[in-house]
Amino acid sequence: MNGSSKRRRQEVDEEDEKLKALLQSSDDYVPYVSLKHRQGLSRNGKDAGHEVEARDQQERTDEDTDNSGEPVADGILKSRLDLDAEVTATKRSLLEVTEEMKKKREHMDPTLLKLEAQKQQEQRILGEANQVQTNALQSAVERAQGVQYSQSLKTGWTPPSHVRAMSKADCAAFRKKWHIICEGVDLPPPIKNFRDMKFPAPIMEAMARKGITKPTPIQVQGLPVLLSGRDMVGIAFTGSGKTMTFGLPLVMLALAEEKKMPLEGGEGPVGIILCPSRELAGQTFEVLDYYCQALGRGGFPRPRALLCIGGMDKRAQIDAVQRQGVHIVVATPGRLRDLLHLKKMSLSLCRYFCLDEADRMLDLGFDEEVAEIMNHFKQQRQTLLFSATMPLKIQDFAKETLVRPVLVNVGRAGAANLDVVQEVELVKKDAKIVYLLQCLQKTAPPVMIFCERKSDVDNIHEYLLLKGVDAVAIHGGKDQAERDEAIREFKGGVKDVLVATDVAAKGLDFPNIEHVINFDMPHEIENYVHRIGRTGRCGKTGVATTFINAEVEQSTLLDLKHLLIEAKQRVPPVLEALEDPDQDLTGAIDGVRGCAFCGGLGHRITDCPKIDKDARRLGSGRRDMLISSGGYGGEY
Numbered sequence: 119m120n121g122s123s124k125r126r127r128q129e130v131d132e133e134d135e136k137l138k139a140l141l142q143s144s145d146d147y148v149p150y151v152s153l154k155h156r157q158g159l160s161r162n163g164k165d166a167g168h169e170v171e172a173r174d175q176q177e178r179t180d181e182d183t184d185n186s187g188e189p190v191a192d193g194i195l196k197s198r199l200d201l202d203a204e205v206t207a208t209k210r211s212l213l214e215v216t217e218e219m220k221k222k223r224e225h226m227d228p229t230l231l232k233l234e235a236q237k238q239q240e241q242r243i244l245g246e247a248n249q250v251q252t253n254a255l256q257s258a259v260e261r262a263q264g265v266q267y268s269q270s271l272k273t274g275w276t277p278p279s280h281v282r283a284m285s286k287a288d289c290a291a292f293r294k295k296w297h298i299i300c301e302g303v304d305l306p307p308p309i310k311n312f313r314d315m316k317f318p319a320p321i322m323e324a325m326a327r328k329g330i331t332k333p334t335p336i337q338v339q340g341l342p343v344l345l346s347g348r349d350m351v352g353i354a355f356t357g358s359g360k361t362m363t364f365g366l367p368l369v370m371l372a373l374a375e376e377k378k379m380p381l382e383g384g385e386g387p388v389g390i391i392l393c394p395s396r397e398l399a400g401q402t403f404e405v406l407d408y409y410c411q412a413l414g415r416g417g418f419p420r421p422r423a424l425l426c427i428g429g430m431d432k433r434a435q436i437d438a439v440q441r442q443g444v445h446i447v448v449a450t451p452g453r454l455r456d457l458l459h460l461k462k463m464s465l466s467l468c469r470y471f472c473l474d475e476a477d478r479m480l481d482l483g484f485d486e487e488v489a490e491i492m493n494h495f496k497q498q499r500q501t502l503l504f505s506a507t508m509p510l511k512i513q514d515f516a517k518e519t520l521v522r523p524v525l526v527n528v529g530r531a532g533a534a535n536l537d538v539v540q541e542v543e544l545v546k547k548d549a550k551i552v553y554l555l556q557c558l559q560k561t562a563p564p565v566m567i568f569c570e571r572k573s574d575v576d577n578i579h580e581y582l583l584l585k586g587v588d589a590v591a592i593h594g595g596k597d598q599a600e601r602d603e604a605i606r607e608f609k610g611g612v613k614d615v616l617v618a619t620d621v622a623a624k625g626l627d628f629p630n631i632e633h634v635i636n637f638d639m640p641h642e643i644e645n646y647v648h649r650i651g652r653t654g655r656c657g658k659t660g661v662a663t664t665f666i667n668a669e670v671e672q673s674t675l676l677d678l679k680h681l682l683i684e685a686k687q688r689v690p691p692v693l694e695a696l697e698d699p700d701q702d703l704t705g706a707i708d709g710v711r712g713c714a715f716c717g718g719l720g721h722r723i724t725d726c727p728k729i730d731k732d733a734r735r736l737g738s739g740r741r742d743m744l745i746s747s748g749g750y751g752g753e754y
């Protein structure tokens with residue numbers, strides 16, 4: 119356990135002791151009521167009221183901090199404040215009120231008291247964390263003018279009449295059958311086939327050519343929501359078809375705009391998709407461009423899509439906009455922000471804004487870049503957040519910021535894909551590289567190997583080449599041409615093994631990966647979920663092997679253990695034997711399982727290592743943190 123986790127644990131224990139002491143001592147304890155306070159109560163006048171408030175304020179400040187300057191148990195603080203409030207409200211003596219409260223507490227189970235204290239502490243931490251959360255999804259003008267949109271955007275799309283005729287109960291039953299959780303007001307109905315979603319024939323044919331004939335659950339509900347113009351938070355496991363869910367409605371919007379009034383040079387985009395890595399942006403661009411081309415070939419106006427990422431020729435990107443205008447921009451935040459600053463692109467027509475891997479995009483480091491992009495919006499837009507992992511703090515933030523948002527959730531946010539067999543092996547640090555060769559024999563290629571450090575990627579790559587393995591490698595330190603070539607060769611089946619940092623963990627869709635090897639366990643469990651999600655995609659199965667040893671932090675191992683249990687995977691003895699300090703708190707408290715901040719199931723927010731890390735980063739200044747996180751203006 120790290121230093122601040124210990125401190126929090128100590129706080130919870132101290133809190134319990136103080137609570138017990140308070141309950142035990144109140145038999146013979148007659149609380150002191152100051153003369154001023156009594157006069158204040160008896161006079162009941164305005165000035166006296168102020169005095170009481172001032173005294174309360176002083177007590178609150180005193181009680182808020184213990185000797186270490188740290189906040190103490192909110193539970194105790196609350197009970198004292200409640201006490202004062204009760205005395206003031208009911209005009210009963212302090213002794214009477216204390217007696218009554220004591221009686222109530224005596225009947226409470228100690229576990230419940232602990233849970234109550236935990237709940238209050240969690241709410242406080244989450245509240246503080248949310249204050250640091252950015253205003254990344256509003257423009258500065260909207261914030262300054264207090265602009266609040268109350269209506270969703272209109273698109274002109276409606277479901278066919280037999281779908282509209284479905285009752286709310288029919289829709290609910292349907293969602294239940296498909297394991298779709300859907301929250302929000304006026305929920306659009308789920309639609310079980312692409313035909314009823316009214317996609318034009320060339321798009322249907324293009325999908326069929328890729329073997330896409332029936333929508334996946336996130337598409338069944340997500341596509342009608344987005345085609346209706348609604349803001350949405352989309353959560354579904356890795357490889358479940360999220361790209362088409364947010365991509366196709368944008369192609370349809372682009373088509374509608376082009377039909378209404380063709381774009382001219384310098385105009386557009388009408389929609390943006392932001393991605394955390396250049397490789398993911400490239401892949402998403404290819405998917406959208408494929409459907410745009412299909413429309414063109416099928417006799418429809420062809421929407422124009424542009425890939426806008428760092429490491430590519432900026433001039434060519436500017437020319438594409440200036441020449442004919444572009445409908446769709448798929449971008450990493452750094453390059454898009456540059457073009458907007460240079461006034462080479464404008465968001466005055468843009469009304470569709472999607473963050474893919476949204477939790478990552480709203481994380482420290484990216485959030486400021488996203489916020490800068492938002493400042494260029496001139497009008498309301500449809501906002502979409504998509505990811506397989508979406509901690510509660512982001513969901514809460516989205517609910518507050520988006521306009522009449524619909525949350526579509528398939529499986530628990532942050533759950534591992536059940537089509538992946540997860541194997542965890544204890545491998546000593548020095549034995550890892552040799553064992554890696556053996557591990558590669560587990561399945562046929564293609565195989566992906568993930569490491570935290572770029573230097574490890576380089577070392578493993580070199581070692582595998584020496585051993586005659588056809589391997590390529592990517593990380594943020596390689597130039598774009600090398601990165602592109604590695605991806606092309608691996609995707610095309612020319613190379614058997616790709617060694618990578620987390621730059622390749624999120625969203626990349628390589629066909630038929632058989633095996634993912636985690637040479638080390640990532641610090642954040644979300645990254646583990648994304649890494650192993652490169653296999654077992656869209657109904658296929660795969661294997662993931664993860665090396666662990668004494669170097670891995672206990673809270674990360676506990677998260678892993680609970681993730682394995684949830685996915686009904688074998689838990690190795692070394693994880694089984696782990697002492698679980700939060701065992702009695704790992705169930706849901708107020709409906710929240712695990713950590714509300716990072717989504718890990720093995721700890722509560724009170725022990726979250728990511729909060730500590732973020733706090734340290736904020737302490738050292740956001741700019742420093744951005745620079746040390748690797749350049750590229752925020753992208754990997």
Ligand SMILES: Nc1ncnc2c1ncn2[C@@H]1O[C@H](COP(=O)(O)OP(=O)(O)OP(=O)(O)O)[C@@H](O)[C@H]1O
Nearest residue numbers: 330332333334356357358359360361506625627656
């Ligand atoms: N309805 C469908 N039927 C069959 N295959 C599909 C369908 N929808 C998408 N696919 C395919 O499934 C694969 C995974 O889709 P996609 O990359 O969109 O997953 P994802 O949910 O975005 O995953 P990740 O969380 O890793 O980003 C792609 O190859 C895609 O073409």
